[in-house]
Amino acid sequence: MSKFLSLSEAISRYVHDGDTVALEGFTHLIPFAAGHEIIRQRRKNLTAVRLTPDLIYDQLIGAGCVKKLVFSWGGNPGVGSLHRFRDAYQSGWPVKISIEEHTHAGLTNRYVAGASGMPFAVLRGYFGSDLFEQTSNVSTIQSPFTDEKFLAVAAINPDVAIIHAQQADKNGNVMMWGITGSSKEAVFASKATIVTVEEIVDTFQPKFNSIIIPNVLIDAIAHVPRGAWPSYASGYYERDNDAYIAWDAVSKDRESFEKWLADEIYGESGAKP
Amino acid sequence: MSKFLSLSEAISRYVHDGDTVALEGFTHLIPFAAGHEIIRQRRKNLTAVRLTPDLIYDQLIGAGCVKKLVFSWGGNPGVGSLHRFRDAYQSGWPVKISIEEHTHAGLTNRYVAGASGMPFAVLRGYFGSDLFEQTSNVSTIQSPFTDEKFLAVAAINPDVAIIHAQQADKNGNVMMWGITGSSKEAVFASKATIVTVEEIVDTFQPKFNSIIIPNVLIDAIAHVPRGAWPSYASGYYERDNDAYIAWDAVSKDRESFEKWLADEIYGESGAKP
Amino acid sequence: MTVGSNSDIAAVSAVSDVSGEKKPWNSNEMMTIAASRTLKDGAICFVGIGIPSTAAILAKSSHAPNLFLIYESGTVNTDPKRLPLSIGDGELANEALSVVGMPEIFNYWLQPGHIDVGFLGAAQIDRFGNINTTFIGNSYDDPKVRLPGAGGATEIAGACKEVIIIIKQSKRTFVEKIDFITSFGFGDGPGSREKHGLIGNGPKYVITDQGILEPDPVTKELVLVSLHPGVSVESAIENTGWDLKVAENILTTDEPKDFELKKVRELVATSSKKSE
Amino acid sequence: MTVGSNSDIAAVSAVSDVSGEKKPWNSNEMMTIAASRTLKDGAICFVGIGIPSTAAILAKSSHAPNLFLIYESGTVNTDPKRLPLSIGDGELANEALSVVGMPEIFNYWLQPGHIDVGFLGAAQIDRFGNINTTFIGNSYDDPKVRLPGAGGATEIAGACKEVIIIIKQSKRTFVEKIDFITSFGFGDGPGSREKHGLIGNGPKYVITDQGILEPDPVTKELVLVSLHPGVSVESAIENTGWDLKVAENILTTDEPKDFELKKVRELVATSSKKSE
Secondary structure, eight states: OOEEOOHHHHHHHHOOTTOEEEEOOSSBSOOHHHHHHHHHTTOOSEEEEESSOOHHHHHHHHTTOEEEEEESOOSBTTTBOOHHHHHHHHHOSSSOOEEEEOBHHHHHHHHHHHHTTOSEEEESOSTTSTHHHHOTTEEEEEOSSSSOEEEEEEOOOOSEEEEEEEEEETTSOEEEESOOTTHHHHHHHSSEEEEEEEEEESSOOOOTTEEEEOGGGOSEEEEOTTTTTTSBBTTTBOOOHHHHHHHHHHHHSHHHHHHHIIIIIISTTTTOO | OOEEOOHHHHHHHHOOTTOEEEEOOSSBSOOHHHHHHHHHTTOOSEEEEESOOOHHHHHHHHTTOEEEEEESOOSBTTTBOOHHHHHHHHHOSSSOOEEEEOBHHHHHHHHHHHHTTOSEEEESOSTTSTHHHHOSSEEEEEOSSSSOEEEEEEOOOOSEEEEEEEEEETTSOEEEESOOTTHHHHHHHSSEEEEEEEEEESSOOOOTTEEEEOGGGOSEEEEOTTTTTTSBBTTTBOOOHHHHHHHHHHHHSHHHHHHHIIIIIISTTTTOO | OOTTSSSHHHHHHHOOOSSOSOOSSOHHHHHHHHHHHTOOTTOEEEEOTTHHHHHHHHHHHTTOTTOEEEETTSEEEEOOSSOOSSTTOHHHHHTEEEEOOHHIIIIIIITTTOOSEEEEEOSEEOTTOOEEOSEESSOSSSOSEEOOOOBTHHHHHHHSSEEEEEOOOSTTTBOSSOSOOSBOSSTTSTTHHHHTTOOSOOEEEEEOSSEEEEEOTTTOOEEEEEEOTTOOHHHHHHTOSSOOEEEEEEEEOOOOOHHHHHHHHHHHHHHHHHHO | OOTTSSSHHHHHHHOOOSSSSOOSSOHHHHHHHHHHHTOOTTOEEEEOTTHHHHHHHHHHHTTOTTOEEEETTSEEEEOOSSOOSSTTOHHHHHTEEEEOOHHIIIIIIITTTOOSEEEEEOSEEOTTOOEEOSEESSOSSSOSEEOOOOBTHHHHHHHSSEEEEEOOOSTTTBOSSOSOOSBOSSTTSTTHHHHTTOOSOOEEEEEOSSEEEEEOTTTOOEEEEEEOTTOOHHHHHHTOSSOOEEEEEEEEOOOOOHHHHHHHHHHHHHHHHHHO
């Protein structure tokens, strides 16, 4: 049942060294502030799951929080590579990370299986791709009704899911609208859930394409306006594309990244725009 | 791509003798008017799929349109039995029907599999129930990752899904809100889709718990105000519970049912309140 | 069937007193109130039409304001002010925190074990809490009486942490061998649920017009643990089709409190009026 | 990767002319326009960022106003007025008929074959239209260059009725053997797709800066069927890492029309301005 906590308290209680964490949000509503707090609290050995490990996971990886990355598309969208990810994966700086790589359909269905309390989900996918040979947690399964084989993906049940949403009400229910990606499935699949929100409201107003996450599925809510910056929160602020572009230079070498860490995360200023 | 047709034209084009049809809508938005039109056009040998074959399927069965019923809960909700169903199933009047019986979870997942383009879906279900032995289109499946067995249900892909919705826009997209049951899955699973709507609007307004069905998934839209009566359409009219209660007496014997058919369906008056 | 998925609303007003004794409440009221009292505040509860809805609304209006009600039609955390006439009554949608599709209800809420308490009714029950809502007779293909079927019940019985069964007790309903296992209780005893991979703990209470039964923690056989006021052990035994086990220290169910009766009657009256 | 899921926006403004000849358009503009022309009105199209989005918006503004655009982020029938900066750009959600979760996109829209056309980009392609967006080098575990990975591409390649691949042609990209098959084209020739149970028909066009390739209906090997204006057959062969097949009656791609160039430049300019 959701409690309103400070972000620092929420991360401290629900994210532990060695946990499997899923910071979800597909381009929209990426929980950057929560990611920064994880860095600040110097969590280690995380298995970090996310369809698109963009800047937020590049930052966590560069800061040494991650030992394994589970993902389906890794890049700085619209800009280029994730330099901190490459440096960790290919050169072991600051720590060597391993990867488990999927397709969007595959990883999405790993969440679906986790949300469904099933050890696996089935799909048409991966066949013909070399990915099938490289990736653990996939297998084949025979249809019991037809003479066809399908892909099975293992469920993923993170220790904690972290998402950013537009609104919480006073009872600790959460409403999000616009692009929600696989966030709902990540929440259902996870043992604990932290939500950062733009605003706390008395009652929700109807919105197109909204989903509501009931308080019984949430452990902690932290009120963190602009908590998705530099990604965007529909109805609140737009994507700060300059920050995405600027990240390329910041992350390109270890020194400039360490300066960013010191100035923006560990320093007084935090990582606010 | 959706076309606006009269209900009569829609049924005539998309419902054929021997088809597998799914008239969905869980308590809410039950496409009664469309069902009556199927009776009026004297369709035969339908395989009729529906989670809850309540009054609407009692009427279709009594009128002799159905040869097989696929369902998961058969009753007149809040009232009692489906007399026409029992008469057809147990005494073969007016035609003998066969049944294929599921649980809600099982039949819902048959639609999910159909919507997903998979020949089956997997769930935790049926085990321990004698239903497993009685029902076709279920099987067991071994998890490829754990030492557990699960239920597999075969996909269902009806020839035509028929649903009732609150609104269509001028482009033939449909919006529904409130309880939508398994309607979305039935539409995705079906080869053709007919939607009857309360109203045609210029643009949709945001509503809580709304879903939108794009025009590319729909074949025919018929403007049929009160087309869900005596069930209800949230925002338009309430359930006519008296009609549900009255059905018990109407359907109890063959003569009163045949009079109802003559007066309300085949006669001039139609089946309007 | 989920209790009352068929005709329990009608039954509520029609029932007469089993004991023959004059009491200021009827047995449906007693069953409703006993069921209501088992609901803990904050529990996530999968509810059906009729007695379960009445019990849940009563609990929310008294000791369990944060009871979290889910109906199989997709209404999540709903707070109906009147008795729903059907499992998908507009009232349930209007008063819900959200309404979702049935795949989400069954696959994301029920199947993984999020539901604390599920209510079930039945036409027949055996000593291990297995229940039948499918047919009465010797043959599935040629039943004596065809019942509505499983609906949500089979998976409710499998996956809810606790199941509460509400059923009137008689030799017709409490039988040595049920004609069809629609929903699994404890099978033929300890270990049966595990064998079938069911994640829930099975029946916790069976609430009847006679009293309350609970499974023995070891043998899993239902034991009469409480008698409703005015009901005798003999009556309970007489109305059971097997050799009923009775707890050594059998309790008497607390009499309905005034506020409980008042709320239940108000709900039932409004519901009947609605259908007149 | 879906085309441009990484850095194609940047590339659009940076690209220089391959032929060395002065032409009033650059090769990215030509690729975009050629891709746009392949899109039929009313088609359901799975779009990525960069050239596919530009091509789709151009098509909707001209010959295909009813093009039905889906992005993997969940936006259904969207009508962006400017180039989206990312696959989940707010513009895509704001202009969409509806926005759904990713399970619905992949399981209900893509997997059953509802999508007519899917766009893909690649770092490497082979003669059978198999593509690599995972890594360059000899070893998955120790790559020379790590690429973004599959994203939606593998299942787009499998399930869309047609796939259009957009890629610049060179000996580095058009290779005899790709380092990793991320997304399947025609495998090693006829029958390969069927063997893997892929329901879509595979690559229909490969659009490059040199021209347009189509699979031979029998052998499934890519054949150069059209050259962009100003490009020679020799240039196309020179920029291919295998023995390129050339159609007997090779066509010349129509020059970009004024309205096409105007729209593409307008879109790209707005997008660049946005990122300044």
